[in-house]
Amino acid sequence: MRLPPLPAISAGLLAAFVGFASSFSVVLQGLVGVGATQEQAASGILALSVAMGVCGILVTLRTKMPISIAWSTPGAALLAGAGVPHGGFAAAIGAFILAAALVTLSGLVKPIGRAMSAIPVSLANAMLAGILLPLCLAPVKAVAAMPLAGLAIVAVWFLVGRWSRVLAVPAAAVATVLLILATHPAPMDQASAMPAPVFVAPDWSLATMIGIGLPLFLITMASQNIPGLAVLKVNGFSPEPGPLFTVTGVFSLLCAPFGGHAVNLAAITAAICAGDEAGPDRARRWWAGVVSGLAYIAFGLAAGWVTVFAGQAPVLVQAMAGLALIGAFTNALSGTIAKAQDREAAILCFVTTASGTAFLGISAPFWGLAVGGIALFAARIRK
Numbered sequence: 001m002r003l004p005p006l007p008a009i010s011a012g013l014l015a016a017f018v019g020f021a022s023s024f025s026v027v028l029q030g031l032v033g034v035g036a037t038q039e040q041a042a043s044g045i046l047a048l049s050v051a052m053g054v055c056g057i058l059v060t061l062r063t064k065m066p067i068s069i070a071w072s073t074p075g076a077a078l079l080a081g082a083g084v085p086h087g088g089f090a091a092a093i094g095a096f097i098l099a100a101a102l103v104t105l106s107g108l109v110k111p112i113g114r115a116m117s118a119i120p121v122s123l124a125n126a127m128l129a130g131i132l133l134p135l136c137l138a139p140v141k142a143v144a145a146m147p148l149a150g151l152a153i154v155a156v157w158f159l160v161g162r163w164s165r166v167l168a169v170p171a172a173a174v175a176t177v178l179l180i181l182a183t184h185p186a187p188m189d190q191a192s193a194m195p196a197p198v199f200v201a202p203d204w205s206l207a208t209m210i211g212i213g214l215p216l217f218l219i220t221m222a223s224q225n226i227p228g229l230a231v232l233k234v235n236g237f238s239p240e241p242g243p244l245f246t247v248t249g250v251f252s253l254l255c256a257p258f259g260g261h262a263v264n265l266a267a268i269t270a271a272i273c274a275g276d277e278a279g280p281d282r283a284r285r286w287w288a289g290v291v292s293g294l295a296y297i298a299f300g301l302a303a304g305w306v307t308v309f310a311g312q313a314p315v316l317v318q319a320m321a322g323l324a325l326i327g328a329f330t331n332a333l334s335g336t337i338a339k340a341q342d343r344e345a346a347i348l349c350f351v352t353t354a355s356g357t358a359f360l361g362i363s364a365p366f367w368g369l370a371v372g373g374i375a376l377f378a379a380r381i382r383k
Contacts, residue, residue, distance in 0.1 A: 004287040004290075004291070005279045005281065005284050006279075008066075008284060008285055008287035008291065009287065009291050011273055011278035011285075011291075011292075012287065012295065013292070013295055015266075015269040015292045016291075016292040016293075017170060017295070018169075019068075019070050019269040019292075020296065021173040023071070023076070023169075024045065025176075025317045026073050027048065027071055028317065029080040029317070029318060030075070030261065031076070031261070033079050033080040033081065033083065033084070034212070035089035039195070039198055040200060042304045043196065043198035043258050043259045043303075044255075044258065044259025044261070045195070045306065046197065047255035048255055048263060048300070049071075049300020049303065050296075050300050051069075051254060051255040052070060052293070053069075053296035053300065054251070054297070055247060055248060056290075056296065057289070057293035057294070059239075059247060060293065063239050065232070065237045065274075066237070066270075066273040066278060066287075066289040067232065067244070067289050068228075068269050068274075068292055069248065069264070069266060069296075070224070070263070070264065070265070070267075071261070071262065071263055072216070072261060072262040074131070074219045074223040074224065075099075075220050075224075075262045076261060077131050078131050078216055078219055078365060079092070079212070079216075079261060080135055081134050082211070085207070085211070086208065087205045087208060089259075090201060091202075091203040091204075091205040092261075093201075093202040093203070093257060094202035094208060094213070095205075095209050095211075095213035095216060096202075096213070096216070096252070096260070096262065097256045097257075098213035099213045099216040099217040099261075099262055100256055100262065102213075102214075103217060103220060103252060104249030104250055104252075104253065105249075106221065106245045107241070107244065107246030107247075107249060108246055110242070120342060120346075120376060121222075121335055121338075121339075122335060122336060122337075122345070122346040122376075123345065123346055123372045123373060124218065124222040125332045125334075126346040126349035127349055127353050127365050127372070128219060128223055129333045129335075129336050129353075130349065130351070130353025131219070131353055131354075133354045136326055136329045138318040138319050139153070139154055139323055143319075145315050146315060146316065149183065149316055150316070152179060153175050153179065153316065153319055153320060153323070154172075154319070156171050157169065157171065160172070165327070172320055176316050176319075179316060180313045180316060183313065197258045198258060198259065200257060200258070202257065210366055211365070211366050214366060216262060218369070220262050221245075223267070224264040224266070225241075225244075225245060225264050227265075228264065228265025228267045229265065231270040231274060232274055235274035235275050235282075244265060248265065251263050252264075269292070272288070273288035273289050273292055336350055342379075344375060345372045345373075345375035345379060346372060348371050348372050349368045349371060350368070350372075351368075352364060352368035352371045352372070353365050353367075353369075
């Protein structure tokens, strides 16, 4: 058996490091935001990391394509701003299961997949931008609360970003870790144990399933799965979408009771595994998908340390999460105003979502999409 090519190994390790380091803080804030305890958040990160790793390895070996699986960073951003639902974290688990079931059905039932593709891109981007805006303000708040530490993190992110955008957020993550070690040393006896899976029985709250479950499904499909397929296609790989949606939905279902909100196709890190960084031989780039899957599993085993450590200085962790989402916010905002004919409806969707106001117990992203959809429908009828 031929040894895996070195470029594919390095690309897989880089993709896993960038994917985990650049967004674990967002995922952590998301789980805590909907009521998870520290132990439940650690269990969720463990479940997601193992699901990402195992799912990525299986689909890569099955297709012999460098298919990267990731957690839903935009979905975690949704959770971070949603607030603790009525029924607590158990109600959020019910919403996770609903979103996972809908993703699975998208792969099994073609009309659902086609309906997803019919959602106007401007509204999907507007909803995502509205979710991300409050989170992207965290670095500003961190600078106000802890000027020296906050400015140091922002400076590292900015300066490294002038050289390499891919490494900007991981560099900021390293700076955050060093600053927390210097100012809030974590007790290693509390942080070194491997996290234990924590099972949470779901609470089927209709308001939470509508307010969190449906937006989580829409964001996961529009901001992760569909762009992930596009990245693969640009690099010369064209897997069948249906089976990929189904398998990621199934793995999301498996990890949801343990606190995992969603796994899906990677978008940004997919370009590392599928692109030239993984070697000149396109036929052997699939090794990058296997290596990144193994690395994700290893990172997941350190989730207990990550959650305890991050809890020492939540303001700095939130700042890093905000910096990690700047690129996604920029892209979403650009997509919001890209089409002049959809601009007014998209802005209404954006401001409604960004308001964070819940009605009838249902969170703002659902109402943002509803308001934008009505406005867009009315505009097209008028024409």
